[in-house]
Each structure stands twice: as structure tokens, then as C-alpha cells.
Amino acid sequence: MQRQNDRELREELVKLRSEHRVLDDEILTLEINGATDQLLIRRLKKKKLALKDQITKIEDQLLPDIIA
Numbered sequence: 707m708q709r710q711n712d713r714e715l716r717e718e719l720v721k722l723r724s725e726h727r728v729l730d731d732e733i734l735t736l737e738i739n740g741a742t743d744q745l746l747i748r749r750l751k752k753k754k755l756a757l758k759d760q761i762t763k764i765e766d767q768l769l770p771d772i773i774a
Contacts, residue, residue, distance in 0.1 A: 712768060719764045722757050729754040 733750050741747060 715764050715768055719761060719768070722761050722764070726754060726757045726761065729757065 729750055733747060733754065736743070736747055736750075
């Protein structure tokens with residue numbers, strides 16, 4: 707059961723990382739082209755940050771805590 711859960715988490719992680727890259731590219735394109743819609747750029751950055759938080763949460767679930 708744990709392996710299936712890990713597999714599902716890894717699949718979700720791949721999906722979220724892909725979405726994060728797409729947003730990063732979109733933001734970069736808007737900034738390079740001198741987009742005047744700063745509100746749109748801020749919204750995309752906020753969404754990108756939320757995705758990063760989700761990615762970090764899943765990574766924490768997949769990687770066990772190692773006490774050194």
C-alpha cells in the first residue's frame with residue numbers, strides 16, 4: 707500500500723514540477739516582452755510560489771527525516 711501511495715505522490719510531483727516550469731517560462735516571456743500587466747505577472751508568481759510549496763510538501767513526505 708505504501709508503494710502505491712509513494713508512486714502517486716511521485717506522479718503528482720512530476721505534474722507539479724511541470725506546471726511550475728510552464729509558469730516560470732510564461733513569467734519570463736512576459737517580463738522579456740515588457741508586459742505592462744504587472745497584476746498578471748504578480749498573480750502568476752503567486753501561483754508559482756503556491757506550486758513550489760506543494761512540491762516541497764510532497765518531497766518532505768517522500769524523503770524520510772534523517773537524524774544525524
